[in-house]
Every structure is written in C-alpha cells, then in structure tokens.
Amino acid sequence: MTNDTYIPVSCERHSEYELAIMHKQTLVITWNDEQDKTRHQQLMPYNIVTEQKAEYLLVKNIHGENKKIRLDKIIEAHPITNE
Numbered sequence: 580m581t582n583d584t585y586i587p588v589s590c591e592r593h594s595e596y597e598l599a600i601m602h603k604q605t606l607v608i609t610w611n612d613e614q615d616k617t618r619h620q621q622l623m624p625y626n627i628v629t630e631q632k633a634e635y636l637l638v639k640n641i642h643g644e645n646k647k648i649r650l651d652k653i654i655e656a657h658p659i660t661n662e
Contacts, residue, residue, distance in 0.1 A: 585649070585651055587634070587651070588650045596627060596636055596650070596656070599656075600625060605623050605658070605659045606621070606624060606638075606656045606658055607621050607656070607658075608620060608621075608636075608648065608655070608656045610654055611652045612652070621641060622640055623638060624636050625638065633649055634651075635647045
C-alpha cells in the first residue's frame, strides 16, 4: 500500500498549473493514479481544488471526461506547443 499523506507541491509548480488553467493550455501529464499505476495523457486543466487537506488538478481528457489528479502524484506536466 502506498503512503497516502499529501506532500504539498512547490509554489512554482502550483503557479504553472494556474497559468495553464488561465490560458486554457492543454498539458501532457504523467502521474501515478490511485492504484499507483503510472498514467500518461493529454489533458486540459480547468481548476485546482482542495479536498481533505490535499490539492487536486481537475482536468478533461480529449473525450470531455472529467478526471481529478492529486498534485503530489503528478510526475511531470508539459504544455503542448503549436508549431
């Protein structure tokens, strides 16, 4: 079983998520899900919420389905650039 204690993310990382939300920027996110399985997906963040002393990034996938990812479970997140 994995440790469930939330570890706050840095202010810099938190700000990066907030900017992506404000600019409606799609991110490629890699994270560990509730079963501790690594996931990798293109997602559109739309909010950050706090629940039970942990912060979550609310996102939509390319099919419009909502997901909630705990911030300290995100391994990396990169914006998709249009070139």
